[in-house]
Each structure stands twice: as structure tokens, then as C-alpha cells.
Amino acid sequence: MGSVTIYDVAAKAGVSIKTVSRVMNNEPNVRPVMRERVLAAAGELGYSPNLSARSLAGSRSFVIAVFVDAALTIDHWQSERGADYLSRIQLGATLVCRDAGYHLLIELIDHEGPQVRQEVAALLAALKPDGVILTPPSSDNAVVLELLDKAGTPYVRVGPERAEGLGPRVHMDDVAAAREMTEHLISLGHRRIGFIVGEPRYGASQARREGYFEAMRARGLPISDAWIRQGDFTFQSGLDQAKALLALPDRPTAIFASNDDMALGCIAALAEAGLMTPGDVSVAGFDDSPSARFSRPQLTTVRQPVAEMSSVAAKLLIEQARNGAVSERPVDELLPFALIHRASTAPPPR
Amino acid sequence: MGSVTIYDVAAKAGVSIKTVSRVMNNEPNVRPVMRERVLAAAGELGYSPNLSARSLAGSRSFVIAVFVDAALTIDHWQSERGADYLSRIQLGATLVCRDAGYHLLIELIDHEGPQVRQEVAALLAALKPDGVILTPPSSDNAVVLELLDKAGTPYVRVGPERAEGLGPRVHMDDVAAAREMTEHLISLGHRRIGFIVGEPRYGASQARREGYFEAMRARGLPISDAWIRQGDFTFQSGLDQAKALLALPDRPTAIFASNDDMALGCIAALAEAGLMTPGDVSVAGFDDSPSARFSRPQLTTVRQPVAEMSSVAAKLLIEQARNGAVSERPVDELLPFALIHRASTAPPPR
DNA sequence: ACAAGGCCTGGGAGCGCTTTCAAGCCGGGA
DNA sequence: TCCCGGCTTGAAAGCGCTCCCAGGCCTTGT
Known part of the structure; x- marks a missing residue:
């Protein structure tokens, strides 16, 4: 429990907590010597900044949420359909998140239920994720998109099916x-x-x-x-x-x-x-x-390219959170598909 | 963005923020009238407590993390093996979390890499999850278990294979x-x-x-x-x-x-x-x-019973976080399997 | 030589919540 | 009647971090 805080690192390195903060966030304007010293102290102490504190104090939460349809998921529990598509989505996003120091939260939403509004609003208020990946079929849900816009939470629709103009999307043709x-x-x-x-x-x-x-x-x-x-x-x-x-x-x-x-x-x-x-x-x-x-x-x-779509989505979201800026032009990434020729097709019998 | 805080609710209900807090946490010793008033105010304002603030101030984080082997996951990306097992694990846990107001975080860990120690320690320090669900093969990794114990983070091994004595587990025979x-x-x-x-x-x-x-x-x-x-x-x-x-x-x-x-x-x-x-x-x-x-x-x-195992695991973890107490006797839940008789087996040809 | 501006660093004020503790109120027993 | 204790409430102190801003230093221009 007695976890290592930024104060411990600051004390050990003989600097203020602000400098430690700068180093941990890779901010400029820190003398290399200081940076080294802080890094050394953090390493020895095994320090890792507390995510809650960071997101409470700062403007980023280091969390990307994936919205998955609850009904679909419950369906998967016992139906004959595998959850292949969803697990591939997750896979791409998880890998990107890990590399970027982000964390992936899976959220089930009842995208057609009567409670969507409240449910999604509560989720966004509680989590304040830096971005949301929308999977079908919720990637086309108007209410969800509206709430996301209202909350100012960046999102990317993965494999959405409705036309453009509904927000950023990564998809295939x-x-x-x-x-x-x-x-x-x-x-x-x-x-x-x-x-x-x-x-x-x-x-x-x-x-x-x-x-x-x-x-x-x-x-x-x-x-x-x-x-x-x-x-x-x-x-x-x-x-x-x-x-x-x-x-x-x-x-x-x-x-x-x-x-x-x-x-x-x-x-x-x-x-x-x-x-x-x-x-x-x-x-x-x-x-x-x-x-x-x-x-x-x-x-x-x-x-x-399912995993690729979600990994592109995650990258976009993380980059956006990093820059703090909303991209100028609407995002609309079209990823290539591929025809896989195996043995089940051949010329017709004559 | 101008999100609703506990102060807003307190002001609207004409009580102190402490009372709002009590109501939101279902604590006893609040007059029903007050409770009603607070609930009404919260409802009108669409208030939802901020998770980061809660976990920073309190002892719970409302987060359950699932540790998944990174190598395995990357394998799944392009291998012929589906990620069926993992997605079923997730499914059970997600549903339980949602109902309990918890959130599921998916974390990839390189359970055999040289960095495990640091990686896992950093994860626990940063996230302070209320519990961790360990999936195979990391559910048998000694280093991971040790770090979890050291951090005092409750965990449940799902479908582990090594014998008992390594911590709580939910498995099948x-x-x-x-x-x-x-x-x-x-x-x-x-x-x-x-x-x-x-x-x-x-x-x-x-x-x-x-x-x-x-x-x-x-x-x-x-x-x-x-x-x-x-x-x-x-x-x-x-x-x-x-x-x-x-x-x-x-x-x-x-x-x-x-x-x-x-x-x-x-x-x-x-x-x-x-x-x-x-x-x-x-x-x-x-x-x-x-x-x-x-x-x-x-x-x-x-x-x-894969989804069942993880849902039992999640329930155990959440309950434990609620009680703040560590269970007395070691958890060792054995869930029933079922033989599914379909058409691929029959008496041998004579 | 002096001022203007840039680079580093630290101080202090919160972020939104829980927690500890104290205070006010009520009823019942002496 | 007075005191003790349980029920309700609130005030204040942080949780660990980021952000704003001020201050010191060193560089540069004239």
C-alpha cells in the first residue's frame, strides 16, 4: 500500500515535484542532468504516476473506451456466433494502447435500450475517457453520437455503415x-x-x-x-x-x-x-x-482489416489527446480489404 | 467540459457535499427525505461521480483489470487460432462489471519477457485496480503472483493449471x-x-x-x-x-x-x-x-464454463472490494463442465 | 554596459471526491 | 431534571498529480 509518490521521487532526486512531473511527461525545458537524476530516482523507487491523480488534475485520462453493444454480447454468450469480430477490434486497440501508455476500457452499452441517454452520459461523466472507439452497430447510433459530441469526447467509428457526416470513421469499402x-x-x-x-x-x-x-x-x-x-x-x-x-x-x-x-x-x-x-x-x-x-x-x-481498423482508430484518438487539438478536416480512413483465394471457388461445371 | 460536480448537486439539494457523497455510496445514516432530495437533484442534473476523483480520494478504484498474455494476443493477430477463449473470459467479466458499476480494463502483459516485474509493478501502481483477473498462461506465472501479493491487489486466477496454494482460483476439472x-x-x-x-x-x-x-x-x-x-x-x-x-x-x-x-x-x-x-x-x-x-x-x-469462470471471478473480486476485507479461507471454485454429445462419436465399425 | 528575452525551476492553487472528526439533535434512563 | 449515547449532518483535510505564474539565471542585442 505504501506506494511511491511523486514526492518520494522529488525528495530522492533533490528537486521539486514539478520537475519530476515535467520529466514524467516528457516536457521540454528540463536540463538533461536533472532529467537523468529524476529518471534514476524514479527507477530505483519503482515509481509510476498514479493514473487517477493524473486524470483528475490534468486534462487527459489515458483511457480509451470501447463501446460494445450489450445485446450483441449477451447474444454471444450462448449463441452459435463467435465474438470474432469484436475480439479482433479489441486486439488492435489493445496493442496500440499498450505501446502508448494508454489503457483500454471495455464498456457494454445497451445501444437500443430506453436508458441509452442516461447510461452513456453517466459513463462519459464518470470515465472522462480521452477517446471512444465505437463498434457496430452502435457506431451508427445517433443518440450515442450526439452525447459524445455534447460531452466533447473524441470518438472514432470503426466499421460504421451509415454515410459520412456522422463523425470520424475508419472503415473499409x-x-x-x-x-x-x-x-x-x-x-x-x-x-x-x-x-x-x-x-x-x-x-x-x-x-x-x-x-x-x-x-x-x-x-x-x-x-x-x-x-x-x-x-x-x-x-x-x-x-x-x-x-x-x-x-x-x-x-x-x-x-x-x-x-x-x-x-x-x-x-x-x-x-x-x-x-x-x-x-x-x-x-x-x-x-x-x-x-x-x-x-x-x-x-x-x-x-x-478489423484489427487494423481499431488500431488506426486508437492511434487517431491518442494522437488527438496528445495534441489537445481536434483535427481540422474530418477523419475518414479507408482501409484496404483483400480477396483471399482458397479452394471453394472454381469454374462452373460445364 | 462544464461537467456536473458533487458541489452542483449539493447546492441544488441544499445539503453539504458529504451528504451527497453518502447518498451516492449508499451509506446508512441519511434521512430518507434527504436521500430523496439528493437523488432528485442528481437526476435532474445528470450527475455521475467522477471515477478518478473517487479512486484518488478513496480506497476503491471501481476497476477490475484482466491480464492477458501479450505474446498470445499478438499471435492471434494473424495466426489461424481464434481468440475465442479470451473473448469468452472477457464477456463474463464485462457483464458482471457493468451490473456492479465497475469497469473492465484489458491489460496486455508480456508474462515471460524480461520486463515483467517492472511492467506489472508499474501497471498496479498506476491503475490501483480493485482486483485482477489472471488468464492463462499468466495465471500460473510466479512473478506476476508475487507482485500482486506484494502490492496487496486481490486477484483471481481463471482456469489456472498449476496446483493450489498459489492464490484464489476459479477453474474446472x-x-x-x-x-x-x-x-x-x-x-x-x-x-x-x-x-x-x-x-x-x-x-x-x-x-x-x-x-x-x-x-x-x-x-x-x-x-x-x-x-x-x-x-x-x-x-x-x-x-x-x-x-x-x-x-x-x-x-x-x-x-x-x-x-x-x-x-x-x-x-x-x-x-x-x-x-x-x-x-x-x-x-x-x-x-x-x-x-x-x-x-x-x-x-x-x-x-x-469459460464465461462463467470469469464472471465468478469478477463477482468475487468486486465483493471483496466492497467488504474491504480479504476472505478468510482460500477461494477455490470448481465449476462444472458438460459433455456435449453431438454426431462425431458413435460405436466403432464392427 | 544595460535591457530584453529565453531557458529552467519551484511555489501554490486546485481537480472532485472520500475520510476523519466534531458538532448538533433527539430520546431514554437515572 | 440532567447526562449519555445514537443518529444526522457538515467542516476541513487531504488523495497525487497538473497547471498557472513568478522568479532566478543566462544569453543576446544595441
Whole structure:
């Protein structure tokens, strides 16, 4: 308990606490000799400035909060969906924070509950984080954004889906990714391409469908309503919708699912129907989740730069806190995706 | 920004700040009338006590930290392994924290690096968390435990592997779980049962192997060295080791893998070899990861109460901080596992 | 040579809260 | 009636740090 304070260091180094403070904060205008002496004293004592005191006295808190949707999280507890996306977000941010001497706080918010206003306001008042990383779907929640603005807390929306103008964001181009994947299927020779839409609450679902449409239209290929199936991002929905597609009189030769879990469901459906992937029907996914490599055949998919997005977000936030200044122009970082070609796609059977 | 302080509430309610403090902390000895008045004022003003000020002035910080191994995390960034275990740990703790008005901090520590001492000491000094949740493999790190003890910071080891006496822990019985799964296979009629050991750095790997041995010995079944293969918890290692098992002259009729990823690898190996699961060879896993349900056939596995463990850990820590007292007897919570019977296990072919 | 300005350093005032302690009030027992 | 003790309240003293500002020193310009 008798922890080391700035006074102990000051006494040991024979300087005032203000000088110690300057050294600990890397402020200029300290003679190198003094700096050395303070550093030595701090080292010997094993001193580390108390975060609470720092944030109480100063204007920074050295804390970045990640807002995660509570409902989604509770869902993950027992649902079949993994928390892969969220853990990747966290991963990128945690690493950046550690290197910058910052700390990552995970906060669950009920972004659609009746209490959001109060909940978020209380959180911001209590924590005074230097920045907030908003994950979908709360990255599109108007109330949350409004409160953040009102509190003057900088934030970055990671992988948001609604248009610009809602604040800084770091994202990827879902439309382009879906378009390129569709083009890839077309270039393999596919003409009848089925598409499984994701959970409609997510803007990404619309974006990916849009990309699919764009590619199909650009090539002048017919789009049958029957080929567009509504899924919900779960394996089971992929399985069900794939079955429906296979039951079609003029069944697709390729299926593009809006995420990997559903794509895996498609592969399972094909296997059940006695069809080969990609021999009879090609399957493409989206996300490059870990399980994409566990399936046989391995899944052709789109790699999202999730960890990168959050690490960019964290960097932006920390930099902003350091400068104390709000950036002039709106932040809108677009990170590159990558098509991962594995074994689940091939030319259609002739 | 012009945030609401305790003074504002006190002024509005016409009481001293001490009374407001009492109300906010649910302390006794406040007249109901006063309590009401303060609550009303706080509500109207949207007041929420500042965390930094609270922890600076008081003895509690309202923060629970989770120590996660940095190396492991960086591994996850691009490796094939999902961060499933860690995200489940977090999930349980986050929910408990939210309900208790606590906050969850994720801290990466390089638990084997040369800097651990300094790193952990600095973290504890800076954060002064009310409690720390230790995840494997750092839950077994002697240096970390020592520093925690020295700092007087309460901690709970979640899913630790080394024996008791190292401090409070919440865990499950890996040995019993592996034994029961092995017994299940035996009771189905299997006699030649292969076992794929996990990454040796994890104590759980030894425990699971031990459970397998116990069951085999208890039934007086022969254990061939050739049936015990060393894996590393990855899909690929499961695939490789399963192939090796299948190449054996007297190949096993069942394979028990130490985790689901490896079990999935086994199923893939079987398929490649033209063998049916479970028709020709049964496969059992361990973890009940999300992907266990995505495989065909779905995986028979052991469900670990991971989220439950961390939620119990968080509860213990928060309760302890509330009482300000250290519990008398050593905490050693054993949580129940569950065998999940799915389709990948069946009687051996006759 | 003198003033003007820059570089270092320390003093002092809080940040918003909890804690310690003392004071005021009430009722009941002697 | 007076005193003791429990219940309520508030005043004051920090928690460990940052921020503002003043003061000393040394450099530079003229």
C-alpha cells in the first residue's frame, strides 16, 4: 500500500515535484542532468504516476473506451456466433494502447435500450475517457453520437455503415469488396450466382448486396430474385438458404454468402445434397474468420482489416489527446480489404 | 467540459457535499427525505461521480483489470487460432462489471519477457485496480503472483493449471472432463483410442492427457505410445497428427483431440483419407468452440464454463472490494463442465 | 554596459471526491 | 431534571498529480 509518490521521487532526486512531473511527461525545458537524476530516482523507487491523480488534475485520462453493444454480447454468450469480430477490434486497440501508455476500457452499452441517454452520459461523466472507439452497430447510433459530441469526447467509428457526416470513421469499402468477389466469380465463368444477404440490422449487409448487384449489372448478367436469399449471419441460416437455392429449377453455379459462417453453412448444405464444392457449386464468403481455413474445401473469402481498423482508430484518438487539438478536416480512413483465394471457388461445371 | 460536480448537486439539494457523497455510496445514516432530495437533484442534473476523483480520494478504484498474455494476443493477430477463449473470459467479466458499476480494463502483459516485474509493478501502481483477473498462461506465472501479493491487489486466477496454494482460483476439472469423455468413447465400444495432446506450455494439456490415461487404465485398456500424438492446439496439427494415426497398422477407431480446432483437423484428415466420421472413426474435441457446430458431423466435445469462470471471478473480486476485507479461507471454485454429445462419436465399425 | 528575452525551476492553487472528526439533535434512563 | 449515547449532518483535510505564474539565471542585442 505504501506506494511511491511523486514526492518520494522529488525528495530522492533533490528537486521539486514539478520537475519530476515535467520529466514524467516528457516536457521540454528540463536540463538533461536533472532529467537523468529524476529518471534514476524514479527507477530505483519503482515509481509510476498514479493514473487517477493524473486524470483528475490534468486534462487527459489515458483511457480509451470501447463501446460494445450489450445485446450483441449477451447474444454471444450462448449463441452459435463467435465474438470474432469484436475480439479482433479489441486486439488492435489493445496493442496500440499498450505501446502508448494508454489503457483500454471495455464498456457494454445497451445501444437500443430506453436508458441509452442516461447510461452513456453517466459513463462519459464518470470515465472522462480521452477517446471512444465505437463498434457496430452502435457506431451508427445517433443518440450515442450526439452525447459524445455534447460531452466533447473524441470518438472514432470503426466499421460504421451509415454515410459520412456522422463523425470520424475508419472503415473499409464493403461495396467494392463484394463487387470484386462477385466479379471474381463471374470471371471464373459463373453466370447464375446466388447471394445470401446478412442480418439486415447491419449496414454492411446492404453494402455487400449492393456490391453484388453492381458487379452483376456491370456485366449485364440477369439477377433473379430467387437467387437473393435473406440470411442472418448464422451458420444455420447459410445452410437453410443454400438448401433453398439448390432446390431451384435453375440453380446457381456459385453462391456468395455475406459472411463466412453462412458460407460454411452453404458448404454443409452442398455436402448434404451430395454436391461437391467447388466442383458442382462454388462458394465464397466474407470476413476471413478463423474457421474459413478449417472447412474443406478452404473458403475463398474477403479479408477485413478489423484489427487494423481499431488500431488506426486508437492511434487517431491518442494522437488527438496528445495534441489537445481536434483535427481540422474530418477523419475518414479507408482501409484496404483483400480477396483471399482458397479452394471453394472454381469454374462452373460445364 | 462544464461537467456536473458533487458541489452542483449539493447546492441544488441544499445539503453539504458529504451528504451527497453518502447518498451516492449508499451509506446508512441519511434521512430518507434527504436521500430523496439528493437523488432528485442528481437526476435532474445528470450527475455521475467522477471515477478518478473517487479512486484518488478513496480506497476503491471501481476497476477490475484482466491480464492477458501479450505474446498470445499478438499471435492471434494473424495466426489461424481464434481468440475465442479470451473473448469468452472477457464477456463474463464485462457483464458482471457493468451490473456492479465497475469497469473492465484489458491489460496486455508480456508474462515471460524480461520486463515483467517492472511492467506489472508499474501497471498496479498506476491503475490501483480493485482486483485482477489472471488468464492463462499468466495465471500460473510466479512473478506476476508475487507482485500482486506484494502490492496487496486481490486477484483471481481463471482456469489456472498449476496446483493450489498459489492464490484464489476459479477453474474446472480438466482431468475429470477428459476422463469422462474417454469413458464415453470406451462405453461406445472403442478400445483403440488415439489421443492428441495440446500445446505443452498449457497445463490443461497435461491435465487432459492425464484424464485420458486414467480412463484407459481404469478399464484396463492398453495404451500404445503410438496412439498419443503431440499437437499444438491448431487445426493443422490436428490434421497432421490424425494422418499419422490413420497410417498406423492398427489404427485407432476413435480419436480424442485436446481441443476443438484439432478435432476439426482430424475430421478433415479422415475425409481426405476417404473415411467417414463417425462411421469409420469417431472424433471427440474439447472446448465447445463455435466452430464445433459448424463441422459436419457436428462435434462431440466438452463444454468449458469459460464465461462463467470469469464472471465468478469478477463477482468475487468486486465483493471483496466492497467488504474491504480479504476472505478468510482460500477461494477455490470448481465449476462444472458438460459433455456435449453431438454426431462425431458413435460405436466403432464392427 | 544595460535591457530584453529565453531557458529552467519551484511555489501554490486546485481537480472532485472520500475520510476523519466534531458538532448538533433527539430520546431514554437515572 | 440532567447526562449519555445514537443518529444526522457538515467542516476541513487531504488523495497525487497538473497547471498557472513568478522568479532566478543566462544569453543576446544595441
